[in-house]
Amino acid sequence: MLKGIHVPLVTPFGPAGEVALDAVEKLAGHLLDQGAAGLVALGTTGEVAALSPAERAAVVEVCARVCRERDVPLTVGVTGNEPRSVLTALRELPDGVAAALVTVPYFLRPGERGVIAYFEALAAGSPVPLVIYHIPYRTGQQVSAATLRHLGRHPRVAGVKYAAGGIDQDAVDLLGEPPAEFDVLGGDDVFVSPLLALGASGGILASAHLATGRFAELVAAWQAGDAVRARELGHRLARLSATLFAEPNPTVVKGVLHARGLIPTPDVRLPLLPAGAEAVARALSECDMVAVHPGE
Numbered sequence: 001m002l003k004g005i006h007v008p009l010v011t012p013f014g015p016a017g018e019v020a021l022d023a024v025e026k027l028a029g030h031l032l033d034q035g036a037a038g039l040v041a042l043g044t045t046g047e048v049a050a051l052s053p054a055e056r057a058a059v060v061e062v063c064a065r066v067c068r069e070r071d072v073p074l075t076v077g078v079t080g081n082e083p084r085s086v087l088t089a090l091r092e093l094p095d096g097v098a099a100a101l102v103t104v105p106y107f108l109r110p111g112e113r114g115v116i117a118y119f120e121a122l123a124a125g126s127p128v129p130l131v132i133y134h135i136p137y138r139t140g141q142q143v144s145a146a147t148l149r150h151l152g153r154h155p156r157v158a159g160v161k162y163a164a165g166g167i168d169q170d171a172v173d174l175l176g177e178p179p180a181e182f183d184v185l186g187g188d189d190v191f192v193s194p195l196l197a198l199g200a201s202g203g204i205l206a207s208a209h210l211a212t213g214r215f216a217e218l219v220a221a222w223q224a225g226d227a228v229r230a231r232e233l234g235h236r237l238a239r240l241s242a243t244l245f246a247e248p249n250p251t252v253v254k255g256v257l258h259a260r261g262l263i264p265t266p267d268v269r270l271p272l273l274p275a276g277a278e279a280v281a282r283a284l285s286e287c288d289m290v291a292v293h294p295g296e
């Protein structure tokens, strides 16, 4: 269901600190023009924790409109770690949302049986398919390939955003025998190329705000079996991602998008602080090395 590159949108802020909805709309259209297969609203990259409920709803509304007009899927991040409030949020999603990206319950460390019970409860009541966000270095909860395979057989579980911090044994195991109709999407920007080589169907990557077409080309090259092209491009994009993640995400991405005139300010909300000028300059120069056309 979710193939190719899906960009987890930053939330641009205006000079007075307000959410710049016109910039959300422009950026969303630009990324789809550049080759993104879909968008993700309210991810970590969107600074979801720093947005009010009204701001979140407004961002989703704009993204849903753009995605509807382009006939591409919109995935929405839904945060929480107990099923009742997460189910309420899932039921409040507007029409036209293709899937919800739901984080493995964080901080509590409920164990894998708890993770299974949690996602089964959500899947039973969710109006939209779920994409499990597996990111143990943020949640504190390991999830094995066996657990993901078990959950992946549920008709309401569409895939996993796999962000284990590298290519681990579970990634190899899962992609060696994935459930039918279950998409594995790379969520660690620097490791997306090797994950695609193992058979992932795409990625949800903050880095793909830049060089979007190149990331799409990377997916296509691995899927076409063009390992020479894919390996070379993968190395270049990994260098770009490393510079974009040199400071906490999405600070450098926002700095670069602002320098390129794609968002009105590079501002982020606390506890994030804007990226340093040197980090932004390094990332800009890496973008130019990957681009086919200047400013791409």
Ligand SMILES: O=C(O)C1=N[C@H](C(=O)O)C[C@H](O)C1
Binding pocket: 008, 040, 042, 043, 044, 045, 046, 187, 188, 189, 204, 205, 206, 207, 249
């Ligand atoms: O918001 C997201 O989705 C992503 N978040 C990750 C993070 O901030 O660690 C990075 C990934 O590229 C997408």
